[in-house]
Amino acid sequence: MAATTDAGVRPARARRRPHIPSWVGVTPFLAYVAVFLLWPVGIVVWTALHNTSGSWQLSSLSFLGQSQVRTAFVNTFELSLGSAVFGAVFGAVLAYAVATGDPDGAVRRIYTAASGVLAQFGGVVLAFAFLVLIGPIGLLFHASWYLSFPWGIGLIYGYFQVPLMVLVFVPALDGLKVQWREASENLGGSAWQYWRHVAAPLLAPAFFGSLLLLFANALSAYATIQAWENQIPYVVPQLIGTAMTSEVGLSDANQAQVLAVGLIIMVAIVMTGYALLQRRTARWLR
Amino acid sequence: MRSTPRLALAGVAALALLAAACSSSSSNTSSGGTNWATVTSASAGGGMSKLITAAKAEGTLNVIALPPTWANYGAILNTFSKKYGIKINSANPAGSSQDEVNAVSRQHGTANAPDVLDVGQAVALANTKLFAPYKVATWSSIPAAQKDASGLWYNDYGGYMSVGYSSKFGTITSLSQLLGPKFKNAVALNGSPTEANAALNGVMMASLAEGGSASSIAAGVNFFHQLKAAGNFSPTQATGATIKAGSTPVVFNWDYLNLPSYVGVSNWKVFIPSGAVLGGYYNQAINKQAPHPAAARLWEEFLYSQASSGGQNLWLAGGARPVEQLAMANNGSLNQANAAKLPKVPGTPVFLNGTQNTDAANYLAANWTKAVS
Amino acid sequence: MASVDAGGAVAPAIPSELAGAGTARTRRGLHGRRRRRLNLFRYIAFTVFGAFFLLPLLALLRMSFEPAAGEGGWSLAAWKQIVSYTVVGTPSLISRVVVTLELGVLTAAAMLVLLVPTMIWIKLKVPWISRTVEFLCLLPLTIPAIVLVVGLVPVYNWIQQRNVSTLMLFWVYVVLVLPYAYRALAAGLNSVDVKTLSEAARGLGASWFTVMFRIIAPNMRQGILNASLLAFSLVLGEFPIAYLLLYVNLQVEMYSISRNTPNASVLFSTSFAVLIFTFLLLLILSYVGRPRRGRR
Numbered sequence: 003m004a005a006t007t008d009a010g011v012r013p014a015r016a017r018r019r020p021h022i023p024s025w026v027g028v029t030p031f032l033a034y035v036a037v038f039l040l041w042p043v044g045i046v047v048w049t050a051l052h053n054t055s056g057s058w059q060l061s062s063l064s065f066l067g068q069s070q071v072r073t074a075f076v077n078t079f080e081l082s083l084g085s086a087v088f089g090a091v092f093g094a095v096l097a098y099a100v101a102t103g104d105p106d107g108a109v110r111r112i113y114t115a116a117s118g119v120l121a122q123f124g125g126v127v128l129a130f131a132f133l134v135l136i137g138p139i140g141l142l143f144h145a146s147w148y149l150s151f152p153w154g155i156g157l158i159y160g161y162f163q164v165p166l167m168v169l170v171f172v173p174a175l176d177g178l179k180v181q182w183r184e185a186s187e188n189l190g191g192s193a194w195q196y197w198r199h200v201a202a203p204l205l206a207p208a209f210f211g212s213l214l215l216l217f218a219n220a221l222s223a224y225a226t227i228q229a230w231e232n233q234i235p236y237v238v239p240q241l242i243g244t245a246m247t248s249e250v251g252l253s254d255a256n257q258a259q260v261l262a263v264g265l266i267i268m269v270a271i272v273m274t275g276y277a278l279l280q281r282r283t284a285r286w287l288r
Numbered sequence: 289m290r291s292t293p294r295l296a297l298a299g300v301a302a303l304a305l306l307a308a309a310c311s312s313s314s315s316n317t318s319s320g321g322t323n324w325a326t327v328t329s330a331s332a333g334g335g336m337s338k339l340i341t342a343a344k345a346e347g348t349l350n351v352i353a354l355p356p357t358w359a360n361y362g363a364i365l366n367t368f369s370k371k372y373g374i375k376i377n378s379a380n381p382a383g384s385s386q387d388e389v390n391a392v393s394r395q396h397g398t399a400n401a402p403d404v405l406d407v408g409q410a411v412a413l414a415n416t417k418l419f420a421p422y423k424v425a426t427w428s429s430i431p432a433a434q435k436d437a438s439g440l441w442y443n444d445y446g447g448y449m450s451v452g453y454s455s456k457f458g459t460i461t462s463l464s465q466l467l468g469p470k471f472k473n474a475v476a477l478n479g480s481p482t483e484a485n486a487a488l489n490g491v492m493m494a495s496l497a498e499g500g501s502a503s504s505i506a507a508g509v510n511f512f513h514q515l516k517a518a519g520n521f522s523p524t525q526a527t528g529a530t531i532k533a534g535s536t537p538v539v540f541n542w543d544y545l546n547l548p549s550y551v552g553v554s555n556w557k558v559f560i561p562s563g564a565v566l567g568g569y570y571n572q573a574i575n576k577q578a579p580h581p582a583a584a585r586l587w588e589e590f591l592y593s594q595a596s597s598g599g600q601n602l603w604l605a606g607g608a609r610p611v612e613q614l615a616m617a618n619n620g621s622l623n624q625a626n627a628a629k630l631p632k633v634p635g636t637p638v639f640l641n642g643t644q645n646t647d648a649a650n651y652l653a654a655n656w657t658k659a660v661s
Numbered sequence: 662m663a664s665v666d667a668g669g670a671v672a673p674a675i676p677s678e679l680a681g682a683g684t685a686r687t688r689r690g691l692h693g694r695r696r697r698r699l700n701l702f703r704y705i706a707f708t709v710f711g712a713f714f715l716l717p718l719l720a721l722l723r724m725s726f727e728p729a730a731g732e733g734g735w736s737l738a739a740w741k742q743i744v745s746y747t748v749v750g751t752p753s754l755i756s757r758v759v760v761t762l763e764l765g766v767l768t769a770a771a772m773l774v775l776l777v778p779t780m781i782w783i784k785l786k787v788p789w790i791s792r793t794v795e796f797l798c799l800l801p802l803t804i805p806a807i808v809l810v811v812g813l814v815p816v817y818n819w820i821q822q823r824n825v826s827t828l829m830l831f832w833v834y835v836v837l838v839l840p841y842a843y844r845a846l847a848a849g850l851n852s853v854d855v856k857t858l859s860e861a862a863r864g865l866g867a868s869w870f871t872v873m874f875r876i877i878a879p880n881m882r883q884g885i886l887n888a889s890l891l892a893f894s895l896v897l898g899e900f901p902i903a904y905l906l907l908y909v910n911l912q913v914e915m916y917s918i919s920r921n922t923p924n925a926s927v928l929f930s931t932s933f934a935v936l937i938f939t940f941l942l943l944l945i946l947s948y949v950g951r952p953r954r955g956r957r
Contacts, residue, residue: 027779119939142716247387265804552730
């Protein structure tokens with residue numbers, strides 16, 4: 003009931019102002035995103051659905067039905083979800099270890115800085131480091147599963163998913179106030195009950211939001227998996243890579259854009275599921 | 289409260305950076321006189337000295353996808369830049385031929401667009417609408433089969449597909465030895481055959497060695513299928529790093545890329561299977577909308593110059609075969625010492641034409657994944 | 662779990678913490694046990710995760726010490742070449758380091774200016790739009806860089822005709838950073854009771870500007886810091902967009918170095934050097950963001 007506080011409390015500032023709707027405050031953001039994100043995406047979608055002379059070409063969407071393409075989408079979903087869950091679970095554990103320490107301590111700073119660096123570490127160098135470590139001539143040992151999908155590449159993805167989770171989840175853990183734990187104990191709650199009834203519902207939105215972020219993070223990753231193995235296109239970004247950069251005559255920019263539209267649709271579906279899940283968990287808070 | 293001054297400071301710093309970025313000047317002014325963008329040869333433009341003057345006035349050349357260690361491009365770029373005092377912007381040295389034409393279409397109209405291209409045959413044939421016709425002074429020295437009649441593209445240098453390997457395997461003389469047990473996870477290509485020229489030609493070379501022909505790559509795909517079944521095929525792309533780490537000790541690649549000096553490993557040997565001599569040449573082309581048309585044309589003249597420090601001999605020094613090699617051997621301008629260092633060619637070279645390239649690519653698109661899964 | 666204190670009091674609903682004197686030792690005992698268990702867990706976690714993260718880096722380090730020609734052995738050649746690397750046509754490594762750092766600061770600042778007020782405003786006044794904004798902030802991640810660049814070409818052509826500086830990459834970098842920054846800021850914002858704070862502040866006569874920037878934002882400090890660190894390190898590690906738009910930032914330069922020298926180890930020495938450099942930078946920055954002790 004914020005409106006009641008406006009009446010008569012600020013005589014010096016009370017001026018007649020034309021009523022501007024609140025959402026206008028979001029327009030700078032929307033304008034920026036429109037120019038640098040929506041317009042490029044729009045171009046991609048438009049070119050996916052039109053041929054070079056400008057007329058509609060929905061037939062190119064049927065390309066998405068080919069078996070190699072369908073397998074690639076399934077693989078992409080598996081790898082992204084698997085590495086996201088791996089990253090979210092282990093990242094949450096590590097985030098808890100970090101968040102329960104001294105807020106100004108060296109350990110927390112080191113792990114935060116290290117997470118900042120490693121969350122964006124990927125590509126050729128990361129794949130190579132793992133190749134040297136556990137590949138066929140592994141310095142550590144030879145992992146027979148290193149070259150099989152999705153185990154080897156899933157582990158490599160986990161290497162940057164875990165730090166990313168730490169970075170985005172620690173602020174949420176910081177929001178768990180000590181007083182709530184104490185209050186729970188004062189009321190006779192056990193540790194399990196505290197986590198189940200107090201902490202989990204509070205952390206769930208942040209956890210699932212972070213999980214979603216990790217999923218999308220793995221979705222369009224290209225350089226890392228290409229450096230891991232590039233003879234077979236396991237995932238959609240590798241198919242897109244062939245379509246955009248093939249120099250033996252198999253390049254087809256239109257195909258690449260159709261595949262990208264497929265990825266966007268996949269994320270939209272996942273986000274819908276996520277929104278429904280959030281509405282569910284929000285009920286716990288009531 | 290304390291954070292406000294700090295935030296304000298960060299904001300001011302960011303604004304200052306932004307102002308600095310926005311104030312830096314961009315485009316160069318175009319020169320008057322001859323419109324070099326439409327000139328089809330040096331003589332048509334008024335002679336070499338006019339070309340040199342115009343190029344110097346432009347002052348810059350944009351090249352793309354030219355790694356300095358590839359066929360001695362480092363020395364070529366250096367020599368050209370010093371000789372004419374023209375600044376070179378070398379973009380995306382690790383790019384593929386398709387990346388080059390993508391850059392031409394994407395960057396058109398900007399000062400960053402590539403002026404000249406060095407692309408594989410398939411890409412050249414597919415993108416002639418982007419090129420400007422031009423015939424270099426030594427045009428007649430280029431064999432007729434290795435250039436486009438109107439001057440849109442012309443071969444520059446090439447080599448033969450070879451197998452490079454670490455000397456720890458002894459001496460390899462035939463491909464069938466690669467199916468043996470000591471080559472577990474060892475054999476790699478330079479990329480995927482559905483994407484990279486070098487890889488497609490690697491599979492084609494295997495096809496020729498296994499009894500196939502230039503019109504059919506099936507025998508080659510089958511050979512790699514056998515490699516995979518024996519556990520000897522490495523799905524990782526062979527790069528200098530993987531070779532150095534010992535992860536890909538056997539590599540199918542062009543012979544000028546299998547030189548020990550390029551590969552960076554001293555105990556590296558090379559062989560070309562007898563009866564499977566597959567040649568491949570790259571092509572030069574000038575961007576029709578080159579931001580520096582005179583410099584682009586001067587660059588081509590330099591590359592095809594038969595002088596001892598001209599492009600042709602510099603490519604030869606890099607282990608590649610310059611396209612004018614025959615003509616230069618006849619008129620004595622070829623560097624004989626470097627020519628003698630080229631790997632011996634055990635048989636008649638085969639070159640893929642456009643149709644064969646396309647057929648091979650289509651066959652790979654349908655069958656490669658299945659063969660090596 | 663009804664606790665029984667040393668005195669054996671039978672008050673099932675009132676645990677020992679509230680029972681007064683003589684229970685302090687029990688409370689410390691209870692908390693002490695929990696704290697010790699927690700610390701044990703933390704040490705194990707840090708050791709296990711530390712090993713997981715360090716091993717690949719150590720492998721990288723080992724590869725960076727290989728000599729220029731040949732396998733095995735130890736040599737500093739790859740490290741010396743970081744400094745001595747020059748190739749005609751490509752800018753120097755140091756210049757790319759500097760420009761990428763500037764780009765990082767620019768991107769982080771622009772992202773904060775764009776996102777923080779927007780997210781606070783949404784939470785305060787326009788909550789119904791937050792799902793849409795969340796989707797928009799996730800969108801940049803779903804499109805591979807190769808394809809996004811196709812769509813960026815018209816915008817960047819327009820930009821490049823006015824300014825060819827590498828710093829102009831920040832326009833698209835802010836968009837690339839949105840997914841991560843949004844999540845970090847949202848986590849920070851969620852822990853702030855925005856409604857209560859804003860009502861209290863407005864009741865005392867504060868303007869919306871004061872509410873957003875002098876009351877709510879300082880409470881999101883950790884989230885803001887994390888978002889900035891994420892943005893900064895994303896810029897330092899960004900490769901495909903710069904590469905495909907033909908700009909030369911740090912990662913593109915390192916990639917060129919690795920492909921332009923027969924000494925493949927140079928890629929590893931430069932990567933490792935950049936990792937350490939970024940790590941130290943972020944560590945130093947984390948000291949900037951924290952409030953000094955003694956305020957409480």
